[in-house]
Amino acid sequence: MSNDLQLKIEDFLLKNGKEGKVSELIPLTGGASAETWKFTFSDKKKSEQLILRKGSGKKSPLAVLKSEEAEIQQKVKSSGAPVPEIVAISSDDKDLGDAYLMNLIPGESIARKILRDNKFSEARQKLAFQCGEALAKIHSVDTNDFNQVPKKPIREELERLNLTYKSFNQPLPVFEYAFKWLNQQDFTTRKDALVHGDFRLGNLMIDESGLAAVIDWEMVSIGNPMLDIGWMCINSWRFGQSEKVVGGFGDLEEFLEGYSSISNEEIDNEEVKIWQVLGTLRWGIICLIQVYAHLNGDVNSLEKAAIGRRVSETEIDLVDLLFLGGK
Amino acid sequence: MIFDRPTSVELVEVVSEFLEKEIKINLPDHLAFKTQIAINVLNIVKREQQNEEILSKESKEILLNLFKDPNKANIRELAKQIETGELKLDDKELQEALIEITKKKISVDNPKYSTYKKLIE
Numbered sequence: 120m121s122n123d124l125q126l127k128i129e130d131f132l133l134k135n136g137k138e139g140k141v142s143e144l145i146p147l148t149g150g151a152s153a154e155t156w157k158f159t160f161s162d163k164k165k166s167e168q169l170i171l172r173k174g175s176g177k178k179s180p181l182a183v184l185k186s187e188e189a190e191i192q193q194k195v196k197s198s199g200a201p202v203p204e205i206v207a208i209s210s211d212d213k214d215l216g217d218a219y220l221m222n223l224i225p226g227e228s229i230a231r232k233i234l235r236d237n238k239f240s241e242a243r244q245k246l247a248f249q250c251g252e253a254l255a256k257i258h259s260v261d262t263n264d265f266n267q268v269p270k271k272p273i274r275e276e277l278e279r280l281n282l283t284y285k286s287f288n289q290p291l292p293v294f295e296y297a298f299k300w301l302n303q304q305d306f307t308t309r310k311d312a313l314v315h316g317d318f319r320l321g322n323l324m325i326d327e328s329g330l331a332a333v334i335d336w337e338m339v340s341i342g343n344p345m346l347d348i349g350w351m352c353i354n355s356w357r358f359g360q361s362e363k364v365v366g367g368f369g370d371l372e373e374f375l376e377g378y379s380s381i382s383n384e385e386i387d388n389e390e391v392k393i394w395q396v397l398g399t400l401r402w403g404i405i406c407l408i409q410v411y412a413h414l415n416g417d418v419n420s421l422e423k424a425a426i427g428r429r430v431s432e433t434e435i436d437l438v439d440l441l442f443l444g445g446k
Numbered sequence: 447m448i449f450d451r452p453t454s455v456e457l458v459e460v461v462s463e464f465l466e467k468e469i470k471i472n473l474p475d476h477l478a479f480k481t482q483i484a485i486n487v488l489n490i491v492k493r494e495q496q497n498e499e500i501l502s503k504e505s506k507e508i509l510l511n512l513f514k515d516p517n518k519a520n521i522r523e524l525a526k527q528i529e530t531g532e533l534k535l536d537d538k539e540l541q542e543a544l545i546e547i548t549k550k551k552i553s554v555d556n557p558k559y560s561t562y563k564k565l566i567e
Contacts, residue, residue, distance in 0.1 A: 290525035293544050299528060300535055354561060361560035425483050428490055431551040435561045438548050442541045443565065 128158065128171060131214045135207040138162060153185065153337060157223060167222070169206060174217035182337035186210055187267045189219035191336055194264055195313070200256035201332045224332040226324035230358045233325045234367050242329045247369025249330040250323070250351060251377025257333070258312040258344040258382065268313070271340040273306045277397075280404050287411050293434040297400045300441060304393045309384075312344040319356040320366050348378070348386065349394020354436045354445075355402045364446055371446075396440050403433030455495045462488040486556075493554045501550040508543050521547075 125141045132139065139162030147155040147170075156171040174185045183191075189208045196202045204222045209215040233239050262268075281298055284291070315322075316338030324332040350356070352364050352371060360367030365374040375386050410427030413420050439445030452460070462485050470481045509519035512533075524543070527533040533540045545565075552562045 290522045292521060292524040292528055293548055295525045295528040296535065296540075296544060299531075303535075357560070359560060361564070421480060421483055421487070425487050428487075428555040431548065431555045432559050432561070434548045435552045435559065435565070438541075438545045439561050439565065442545060445561065 124156070125158075127215055128220070131207065131209055132160065132220070134214070137206075153182070170203070170221050170223050171215070172219055172221070173215060174211075183268065183339055184211070185217045185219055185337075188336045188339070189221070191265065191268065191313070191339055192221070195257055195260055195333075195336075198256045198260045200253045201330060203332050203334065224324045224334075226326040226331040228321060228324055228334070230320035230356075230367070233320055234358055234360055238327060239325060242325055242327055243368045245329045246325065247365045247373040248377035248380075250318075250365065250369070251374045251379075252381050253330055253333055254315070254318060254344075254347050254351075255378045255381035255384075257315055258347070260313045262311060262313055262341050265313070265341065269340050270311075271314075271342040272311075273343045273346070273397075276342065277301055280401060283408065284404050287407055289407070291403075291430070291434065293437050294400060294403060296441070297396055297437050301393070301397055301400070306343060308390070309343050309345055311341055314340050314342045314344055314346050316340055316346070316350075318347045318351055320358065320368075321356075345386070345390065345394045346397070348374075349391060349396075349398040350401075352391060353395050353398040353402065354439075355399065355433065392440060396437060399433050399436045399440065403430050403437075406430050406433065455492050458488050458492045458495070462492065490555055493557070497554060501554065505547050505550055508546055512539055512543050 125144050128141045128144075129139070132141075137160070139160055142159045142161065144156055144158040147157055153175060154171075154173050156173070158169055158171065159166055160169050161167075172185050172188070186208050189205045192202045193205050196204065201224075203224050206220040206222065208219045209217070211217045227233055227236075227239070234243070277298065284294055284298075315333065315336065317335060318333065322333065322335040323330060324334060351366055351374070354361050357363060357367035363369055364371045371388065371391065375391075379385060406426050406429050409423045410430075412418050413423035414427075436445065465481055465485050465488070470478050470485070473481060505521075506519055509521075509524060510516060513519050513523065524533075528535075528540070549562065549565065552559055556562070
């Protein structure tokens with residue numbers, strides 16, 4: 120099967136003016152709605168490492184098409200934010216199906232390694248500021264450029280999350296409280312922007328000098344940019360290093376300084392807290408979606424079953440944020 | 447109880463230890479990772495078996511204290527009354543109930559979780 124794919128990639132690259140050979144085609148772990156492959160492409164002059172991102176064929180309600188993901192990355196790149204360069208885009212009905220090819224950015228994406236390995240100790244010092252800068256650049260992209268990116272105003276998004284939660288008929292009093300509390304907050308302080316939607320360790324390529332690339336754009340939307348800020352600051356994405364608010368490696372002040380160095384937007388800790396509550400609730404509901412995919416029989420998966428008992432992690436984070444001065 | 451020893455807790459325990467000490471170490475990384483998830487799941491089952499009775503009883507008392515009505519002292523009613531606004535968000539007893547019940551859940555699901563460890567220190 121991978122031999123077949125190899126030939127298809129060679130054909131597709133040839134159509135895009137790149138004649139050469141594909142070798143070392145290796146599958147990488149991908150998200151639920153995509154497969155990711157790594158390979159070497161060699162023409163007469165040189166060899167380079169490329170990545171294939173390909174839709175699974177099943178349109179996920181959470182994710183945009185791969186071809187859209189690629190177009191978004193191209194536009195984000197021109198804002199100066201670090202993203203991999205797109206080599207070629209394949210549309211849904213021909214060539215490789217809904218897919219694209221991009222340059223492989225060398226680096227590490229596994230959170231545990233980034234947070235613990237000595238080789239990243241210098242990177243960790245700078246990373247919070249760099250993440251703030253990158254997000255501000257992403258949020259500066261002109262949203263008029265996109266027709267296909269879903270608009271997700273935050274009130275509608277909360278309503279959608281609430282309906283999803285309700286559909287499982289599993290009452291969670293802490294989630295009810297959080298929804299009620301969030302409905303009382305003011306979300307009108309920011310202008311709509313391009314929102315990555317899943318900006319956290321795991322979706323960032325890190326090398327020894329810090330942030331090398333922002334990857335995995337499948338949750339992208341146009342909405343409130345604070346969503347990305349809060350998401351990066353929830354305990355679920357600190358991988359056990361909970362004293363470091365930003366991703367388990369940095370302080371909130373550095374992160375916001377990096378952000379305002381590009382955007383001139385002032386953000387205070389109270390506003391971040393609202394979006395930490397929202398982010399924690401959102402992750403809790405994504406966990407519910409995964410476990411019910413298992414319980415409803417759509418997939419049979421140990422990982423998805425196990426994640427059901429991680430919902431209480433988001434509940435304890437919510438009560439900590441809401442009542443106990445949690446950060 | 448009509449069942450003999452080993453108890454269900456003792457059975458789950460021995461399987462968990464077998465996976466940990468004899469299976470996991472002989473597997474490639476991705477399968478060792480999955481096996482660790484299986485071990486974690488078995489440990490949840492073990493803690494739930496051991497503590498379910500006392501944790502449910504204590505939670506019931508918290509809910510009784512809040513509602514003063516045994517028919518209403520359940521999680522579904524608590525969720526409903528928050529949603530409808532019968533319970534107010536600034537109600538300190540409600541907040542305390544949410545904190546205590548959530549602590550009981552996480553003490554079974556993942557007692558090593560950072561926020562839980564911080565809150566019981």
